[in-house]
Structures are given as structure tokens and as C-alpha cells.
Amino acid sequence: MADTHSVIGTKNKKGQTYTDTWKMMNEAPRTPSFFTGSEVIKEAVRRASCDVMIAYPITPQSEAAALIGELFAEGYIGDYFRGESEFAVMSQCAGAAFGGARVFTTTAGPGTMRAMENFPMWAGARLPIQMIVTCRGINSPLSIQPDTLEIAYLLNTGMLVWHAETAQDFFDWILKGYMVSEEPDVHLPLALCCDGFFVTHTKDVVNLTPADMCLPPYDPYRSPVPCMDMECPPVRMMRDPFVMKSNYISYATHASWQQEIWAAIERSRKHSIHWLNGLIDAENTDADIVIVASGTAVSQGREAIRLLEDEGVRCGLIKVKTLRPWPEEEIREATKNAKHIFVPEFNVTGWLAKEIRATIPNHQRVHAGPHVCGGMTMPPEIIVQEIKTALGMKSFSLAGRGS
Amino acid sequence: MSQYRVLPGPEHFLPPAAASMGVYLPNPGEAHINGVIAPEEKAYEEAARQFLMAKVPTIFPGPLVLWAWNEKAAKKATAIRHLYNTLKECVQPGQKPMLIPMPDYRPKYPKINPEVEINPNHPNLTIWHNKIDCCMFVGVHCHQANLSLKIIRGGTSCYTIAMCAQAGHEDAMLSFRDASVEKIMKLADWVKKLKGTVQPRLATAKNGASS
Numbered sequence: 001m002a003d004t005h006s007v008i009g010t011k012n013k014k015g016q017t018y019t020d021t022w023k024m025m026n027e028a029p030r031t032p033s034f035f036t037g038s039e040v041i042k043e044a045v046r047r048a049s050c051d052v053m054i055a056y057p058i059t060p061q062s063e064a065a066a067l068i069g070e071l072f073a074e075g076y077i078g079d080y081f082r083g084e085s086e087f088a089v090m091s092q093c094a095g096a097a098f099g100g101a102r103v104f105t106t107t108a109g110p111g112t113m114r115a116m117e118n119f120p121m122w123a124g125a126r127l128p129i130q131m132i133v134t135c136r137g138i139n140s141p142l143s144i145q146p147d148t149l150e151i152a153y154l155l156n157t158g159m160l161v162w163h164a165e166t167a168q169d170f171f172d173w174i175l176k177g178y179m180v181s182e183e184p185d186v187h188l189p190l191a192l193c194c195d196g197f198f199v200t201h202t203k204d205v206v207n208l209t210p211a212d213m214c215l216p217p218y219d220p221y222r223s224p225v226p227c228m229d230m231e232c233p234p235v236r237m238m239r240d241p242f243v244m245k246s247n248y249i250s251y252a253t254h255a256s257w258q259q260e261i262w263a264a265i266e267r268s269r270k271h272s273i274h275w276l277n278g279l280i281d282a283e284n285t286d287a288d289i290v291i292v293a294s295g296t297a298v299s300q301g302r303e304a305i306r307l308l309e310d311e312g313v314r315c316g317l318i319k320v321k322t323l324r325p326w327p328e329e330e331i332r333e334a335t336k337n338a339k340h341i342f343v344p345e346f347n348v349t350g351w352l353a354k355e356i357r358a359t360i361p362n363h364q365r366v367h368a369g370p371h372v373c374g375g376m377t378m379p380p381e382i383i384v385q386e387i388k389t390a391l392g393m394k395s396f397s398l399a400g401r402g403s
Numbered sequence: 404m405s406q407y408r409v410l411p412g413p414e415h416f417l418p419p420a421a422a423s424m425g426v427y428l429p430n431p432g433e434a435h436i437n438g439v440i441a442p443e444e445k446a447y448e449e450a451a452r453q454f455l456m457a458k459v460p461t462i463f464p465g466p467l468v469l470w471a472w473n474e475k476a477a478k479k480a481t482a483i484r485h486l487y488n489t490l491k492e493c494v495q496p497g498q499k500p501m502l503i504p505m506p507d508y509r510p511k512y513p514k515i516n517p518e519v520e521i522n523p524n525h526p527n528l529t530i531w532h533n534k535i536d537c538c539m540f541v542g543v544h545c546h547q548a549n550l551s552l553k554i555i556r557g558g559t560s561c562y563t564i565a566m567c568a569q570a571g572h573e574d575a576m577l578s579f580r581d582a583s584v585e586k587i588m589k590l591a592d593w594v595k596k597l598k599g600t601v602q603p604r605l606a607t608a609k610n611g612a613s614s
Contacts, residue, residue: 126546184545185428185570222569224545226466232508253510253524255417256553260546263420263573267428 007216012049014075016214021179024215025172025275030207037200040167041106041132042067043208044174049215051078051101056089058111059144060196061134065106086111090118090131097127100220100227102178105129108196109136112150116157122189123158123261126225128181128218129189130174131159134196135295135346137374145375146195148295151323152351158261160190160268161324162276163294167204169321170194175215176275184222186268188261195296195346269325279327282334284316289387290338292331292356294320297344297378304344304383315387320352328359340390341366344383348373409438409576411560418557420549421573428571429580436577443579450539450577451593453562454490454500455601457537461501462487463521467568468542469504475584476542482587483541489591493598497605503529505540508547526551527558536604539564540575541582549574566590 007018019028024047035043041064045053053072055065065082072080078101083089086107097103107115112133122129137143138150154161160181164170173192181190194200226232272279289308291301298319305315318334320327335341335356343353343366353368360366370386372378388395405425412418422428426438434446441449454460464483471477483502490500503521510524517532523543530538538561540548545567552563552574564579565572566587571580579586 183570187546224549224569225547226508226544252417252554252557253550256550259417259420259423259553260549263422263549266420266422267570270427 012214016047016212018049018216019213021175021215024209024213025175028209028213030209032205033208034203035167035206036063036203037134037167037170037194038063038067040171040206041174041200042071043206043211044171045104046071046076046211047209047214048104048175048178049102049217050076050104051218052093052096053077053080053104054083054089054092054096055106056083056086056111058086058108060136060200061106061108061111061132064132064134064200068104068106086115087118090115090122093129093131094118094122094125094127097122097129098125098227100218102182102218103127103129104132106132106134108134109138109144109147109150113138113153116153119154119157119159119189119191124257126187126223126264127189128178128187130177130181131189131191132174133191133193134200135193136196143375144196146197146296147347147373147375148193148195148345149347149349149351149373151193152347152349154191154193155323155351157191158188158258158265159324160186160188160265160272160322162190162192162322163320164192164194164199165295165298165319167199167206170199171206171208173276175209178215178218179275180268180271182218182222183268183271184224186264186271187224188264188268193295198296265325272322272325276321278330279320279322279325280330280334281319281321282316282330284314285318285334286337287314287316288337288339289313289342289391290316290318290335290340291342291344291383292318292320292335292352293344294323294352295346297346300378300380301342301344301383303380304387307380307384308387313387313391313393323355326355326359331356331359332361335360335365338365340387342383342387342390343368344378344386345369345371346373346378347371405438407438409556409573411562411576412556413558413560414556416557418553420553426573428573429578431581434577434579435571435573438573446577446579447590447593448597450564450579450590451597452601453537453564453577454539454594455493455597456604457498457562458603458605459499459501459533459535459537460490460494461503461533461535461538462490463503463505463538463540463543465505465540465543465547466507467544469506478584479542479582479587482584482591486587486591486594489594493594495603495605498603501533501535503533505543505547505551508544521551523547523551526555530555530559530561535561537562537564539566540572541566541587542568545569545572548572
């Protein structure tokens with residue numbers, strides 16, 4: 001291994017002090033600030049010691065990408081440019097990460113889909129790139145509004161996938177995310193997702209760490225694979241794929257390689273629990289009814305629980321923070337008392353409900369819904385209605401308002 | 404705790420990654436033996452015992468220690484040579500310690516020479532050819548080491564040890580973490596300490612070969 005020279009306590013060219021990340025995130029004073037999610041992304045990146053940021057404009061991430069451009073102008077980021085397309089951007093991110101840089105990018109919706117080929121490549125090449133995904137509609141007819149369907153496509157890429165509920169999650173998880181994904185036993189890309197507009201374009205009070213503290217720089221010598229080399233896997237395999245060689249050993253190597261990526265996701269479990277204080281947050285899980293959600297559906301679920309409490313119905317809440325690694329044991333344990341499990345989602349397919357059904361015993365307890373999609377909001381009243389209907393309680397129809 | 408145990412194979416046509424079976428990596432100061440977290444001290448003793456029991460105990464040094472790319476690498480290489488020499492001094496007649504490098508990770512086509520090197524894309528060929536029944540990886544990048552360890556467990560009965568400079572390897576039967584010159588030297592000391600107390604499995608050895 002390389003000699004590791006600790007830079008903690010020294011200053012970077014902007015005068016920020018490289019700070020032990022645990023101290024910075026948990027012990028340093030926080031300043032309440034009223035920011036949009038996009039501004040929060042900028043403030044997190046300011047403290048992230050990023051070497052390279054590349055993006056292509058697509059709503060609703062464009063604002064964050066543009067704000068990070070200001071950081072570049074101020075000298076906080078080593079290099080910054082707009083790629084030719086999302087596909088180009090993600091390939092350029094790979095090149096920078098292969099070269100040993102800490103890389104940051106942002107994308108959304110159709111941009112995520114256009115770049116999709118790169119994500120299993122990133123994971124297979126063990127590149128700890130961080131990608132912000134500000135989720136929006138992906139299908140025709142066009143919608144730029146919030147919709148989380150694109151997350152379903154990311155779940156099997158081999159990337160870590162986290163789903164932030166609030167701008168505060170975003171700020172903290174961008175910084176903590178690098179700590180998890182750069183661990184040598186993990187060393188995988190992270191898709192840090194949020195619900196576009198709801199998080200990126202609304203203002204919220206966010207407690208920021210001091211701007212004069214920043215993360216220690218990335219140490220590429222801890223990588224589990226060697227630096228880029230045309231003769232060395234994975235690059236060698238891209239130009240001369242051994243999967244094309246028809247013999248058992250070649251296939252076994254490729255199979256073993258794939259297993260290793262998913263093993264690395266499993267290894268991230270320990271680090272994610274350490275940094276995020278668990279893969280889920282759970283409240284009142286002794287209740288008969290539990291809402292399980294991720295992203296802003298958690299906020300709507302929380303409000304629905306408050307409305308139900310007014311009517312004497314007690315509900316628990318499980319906030320799923322990481323989708324990869326999937327909190328299988330945690331969800332099984334937290335739902336063991338539930339007779340009814342409701343999964344509100346901002347997408348048409350209900351991918352989270354499917355994951356939960358595949359995880360827990362007696363999966364008929366899972367009510368996959370309510371769903372909204374295409375940019376619709378999810379009033380807490382429709383969650384209340386779904387729960388009351390399932391319980392056989394009388395409820396009014398929100399759709400009938402005004403009739 | 405996971406019920407899965409990381410044991411010598413041949414385990415399966417495609418054995419699972421131990422991490423996917425719930426095996427966790429050790430924390431600093433710990434090791435793991437067969438997928439169970441153990442005190443590091445116990446791992447030194449067990450690794451030395453496995454080396455002394457083996458018919459062909461073998462060290463596989465990788466690029467991180469084969470090339471003198473920094474001072475620490477050179478010192479580690481010297482320590483590994485010392486461990487190898489210690490093994491040669493401590494084994495009994497009929498045992499054959501080997502030192503076979505993994506100089507790089509390039510797929511070797513059309514054919515690897517398993518006499519002189521091991522390759523992560525087909526490590527079982529070197530194990531089979533040399534009838535290696537106990538091996539230790541050191542200085543191999545973690546990803547490549549895991550590929551190798553899994554393939555070896557899948558197709559051979561070789562006992563695998565990882566002397567890892569990072570967080571360790573669940574796919575080895577025994578793994579150290581945070582490997583240093585001192586740890587390699589300490590393992591050599593344990594080999595010396597157990598000299599003459601361990602019965603080699605010469606008579607019953609299956610030679611690591613499964614075919």
C-alpha cells in the first residue's frame with residue numbers, strides 16, 4: 001500500500017481545513033441556513049474536496065450544476081465542464097475517476113436513462129463517483145415534474161443507491177456518501193437520489209457545517225483495483241472482453257467479478273449504518289399499521305400519521321434511507337408487528353412495495369399505495385384515505401372535492 | 404450471525420461471495436477464520452498451523468509488494484521473503500514451500516505458465532498444477548484477490564489465507580487486515596514457534612487438486 005500521509009489539520013488552497021469527517025459532521029457547530037435543495041448541493045460540494053465536476057443541463061438538476069460552476073470559478077473544484085450529453089458526461093466522469101479524482105455529477109430523468117450504460121461500468125470498474133439524481137418523469141409525454149421511476153432502473157446497476165427525504169439529508173449524505181463509497185472494501189459509485197423540485201426547488205432550513213472545514217481528499221491508492229492501464233482489467237476487458245473467449249474459466253471470472261460488485265454493496269452496509277445511523281429510521285413500529293416510504297413520500301406519510309392520530313388511528317413510520325444496500329433485516333424486524341403495511345410512492349410501478357413484498361413474511365400485508373406519478377403531488381389525505389379504506393373505515397374521496 | 408462458513412472447497416460450480424451470505428469483515432485488531440470473527444492472535448496461530456500442515460504451502464505476492472514503488476512496499480517484500488525462508492526452515496521433508504508471484508492482472512491467453520505465476524482470472528490452474536493445498540495472498544489489490552479467492556474456493560480444496568493491507572477478505576478461509584511488515588514478521592515468528600509441533604498431512608493430502 002501507499003504511504004498514507006494524513007492531511008487532517010492542514011489547509012487547502014481556499015484556506016479550508018481538512019477535517020476528520022466524523023468530527024466535521026457530528027461535532028462541529030452547525031449554522032441554520034434557509035436554502036433551496038440546489039443551493040444545499042452547492043454548499044455540500046463546497047466542503048467535499050471534489051476534484052472534478054461534470055454535468056449536462058437537464059431539469060431539475062441544472063440549477064445545482066450551474067451553482068457548482070460558481071464554486072469552480074471561486075476555486076473550490078479542480079475542474080468543471082459541461083459534457084456533450086449525459087452519456088458523454090458519465091463516460092467523462094469515469095475517465096476522471098480512473099485517473100484518481102474525486103468526481104461529482106448531477107443528472108435527472110431522461111438524462112439518467114440516456115447515461116444508463118455507464119452505471120454498471122462504473123460499478124464494475126469500482127469507481128466511487130457520486131451522482132446526484134434529482135428524479136423526474138422519464139417517459140413520453142414529456143414531464144419535468146417529480147416522479148421516482150428512474151430509481152427502479154438504478155437498483156440493479158451495482159451502484160449504491162440512497163434516497164434523501166429532505167435538503168438536510170442531502171447536505172449530510174453528499175459528504176457522508178463519499179466516506180462510504182470510497183472505503184476500499186466498498187469503492188462503488190453512489191446514486192444519491194431525491195425527488196426533483198420537491199427537494200431541489202423548495203427552501204428549507206438546513207444546518208450547515210462550517211464553510212472553512214472540508215473533507216480529507218480522496219486517496220486513490222486505497223482503491224481495490226489498480227490505476228487505469230490499457231493492459232489491465234477492467235480496461236483490458238473493455239477492449240478485449242474475456243467474456244468473448246469461449247471457455248469456462250473466462251465465464252467464471254466474469255461471474256466472480258459480478259459477485260464481487262454485489263459483495264461490495266453488502267460490505268457498504270456496515271459503513272452506511274455507521275454514517276447514517278442506520279439504514280432506516282423507524283417510529284412506533286409496535287402499531288398495527290405501518291407506513292414504509294422513501295424520499296419525500298416519508299414526509300407525506302408523517303403528515304398522514306398526524307391526521308390519523310386526530311381520528312384515533314395509530315400508525316408507525318419506516319423511512320428507508322438506503323435502497324442499495326437494501327435494509328432487509330431492518331425492514332423485516334420493524335414490520336414484524338404490523339398487520340397492514342402501506343407503501344406510498346411517487347411512481348406508477350410501485351418498485352418500493354415490490355422490494356418490501358420480496359423481503360417480509362406474509363407479504364399480503366403490503367398495500368402497494370397510494371401511488372401518484374407524472375408530477376402529481378401526494379396530499380397526505382390520500383394516504384389517510386387508502387389506510388381508512390383498507391381498514392373498512394368511512395372516508396371521503398379527495399377526487400370528489402368540488403363536485 | 405451468518406450460518407455460512409468459508410471452508411476449503413471444491414464448494415460449487417459458482418460459489419457465492421461470502422459477503423452476500425452475511426459474512427462480515429473484521430474490525431481493526433480482529434481477523435476472521437472460516438467467516439467467523441476471531442482475535443488476531445488466534446489467526447496468527449491458525450495461519451502458521453495451516454502452513455505447517457500443508458504439503459505445498461505457498462505465498463502469492465502481488466504487484467503491491469512485488470514492485471518497489473515505495474519504501475514500505477520494499478520492506479514488505481523483504482518481510483515476505485523472510486516468511487518464505489522461515490517456512491522452508493520449519494517444514495519437514497516432503498513438504499515443499501513455494502513463492503509464486505502474481506505480477507499483474509492481465510488475462511493470460513492463450514495459456515498461463517502455472518509453474519511461474521498465478522493470475523486472478525484463472526488462479527485454479529496454478530493451484531491444480533502445483534498441487535498447492537495452502538496459500539497466502541499478500542500485496543494483491545482487494546478486488547483481484549477476491550476474484551481469485553472465490554474461484555479457488557469454487558474449484559479446489561486449497562486453504563486460503565489473505566494478508567490484506569486494507570479491510571480483509573471474507574472470501575479467504577482466514578484473513579488478516581491492515582497488513583504491515585510487523586504482522587508478516589509476526590506470522591513468521593508463529594511459524595517458528597510451532598515448528599515440530601504440527602503433523603503435516605503428507606500421507607493423507609489430496610494435494611489441493613479436485614480434478
